Amino acid sequence: MKFSVLGPAGTFADAAAHAYLLAHPINNVEIDYHATFDQVYQAVEPDGIGLLPLENQLDGFVLATLQRLQVADVTEIGEVTVPVNFGLAGRVNRLADIKRIFVQFKTEGQCQKLLSQLPDAQIITTSSNMISVSKLRHGVDGDAAIIPQSQLAVQAFPFKLDNVADQDNNATRFIVFKKQPATLTMPARPVEDATAMFKFPLFVTPPTEEPGVLHQILTYPTDAHLNLVTIMSLPTRQKIGIYSFYIEISGTFAQRQVLFETLNQMAQVYTLHPLGFYAV
The missing domain is CATH 3.30.70.260 (ACT domain)
Structure with missing residues (x-):
């Protein structure tokens, strides 16, 4: 079975998918990575599941997901919340040398304090945090990127800053869904814990x-x-x-x-x- 998520590997969506599978084990599941929200939705197979970000603690609801849910025939089967934090990496020697910075579209709203220190830097929006990493890896002197904090330790760039999100205790909530219409019919299965x-x-x-x-x-x-x-x-x-x-x-x-x-x-x-x- 395929589990379609925003990729590539290493994104917060990837971490959320693994966290969901840890809590809800599924046999013979394959993580299936895609670059955009629409590609994730389109890739979900009849017997598969998908995962999309719904809400960030600092930046609110993800409009692209809500717009998809508004018209999509899906059944949400669960949700998972994962901690989110970011670091800054750059092909520079100091913060003031940054000329352009790669930032995932939702990450930008979570790192405003940092970006306010770079009024002259060109902000280039990306579709995922790992694409920001890739853009920087193939970039030039003067480039920087806001990337997952976990990536700072494995990426070799001359300039790094830890914990650049506006708040340390940041988190994102993801939904897990099947590609089939939900109904207004009460599930017939018995409930073991009525207080759940x-x-x-x-x-x-x-x-x-x-x-x-x-x-x-x-x-x-x-x-x-x-x-x-x-x-x-x-x-x-x-x-x-x-x-x-x-x-x-x-x-x-x-x-x-x-x-x-x-x-x-x-x-x-x-x-x-x-x-x-x-x-x-």
Whole structure:
């Protein structure tokens, strides 16, 4: 079975995939690396799984993943959070000598303090942190890159700085998914621990934009005593002012019947795009 992730090997996505497999062992699994979010999604086979970054502690939600989830027929089966930290490596002798710097698009928002010290350096955005490493390896004098902290010890560059993220206790949450549509049907399997926690992510799209529509949506999980842990709005792209709301509902497995009853009530009023039910 293939496990499709953002690559190449050594990325935080790679670390997240191995962390997930450590917690959820799968026989005969092969890590399948791809350069972009879309390639990861497209590569997931019928019997395979994929992994994409969803949320960073410092820089918030990953818009590219949310936009894919908004229209994709996927079932999330789990999530994994891994620590994230960065170092700076360069073909320079000092920080002031940096003329251009390679930075993964999401990493940039997590290292603003460092980048503010380089106002004259050209920032070149990359699709993965390991591509930043590769760009620097094949670069010229004056080049630098923000790379995974773990890579500083194995890369031979004349200038290095440790721990350049804006905050030491940084982390990224990844989702693991299958390429099949999720449903609003309660899983039939028995629950061994009714106190164990679940998460159910979905998109909710109201038929029209009107005052109080978000409040109306939120009353459903509130009245059912379900915990709303996330809410984000994304445009539907059909008309200005009409938004779809990404939400994550959490609760205990003892509440799963009320969860699905609530979701089916909501489906009578709104367009729901479910994304799966899994333990956390």
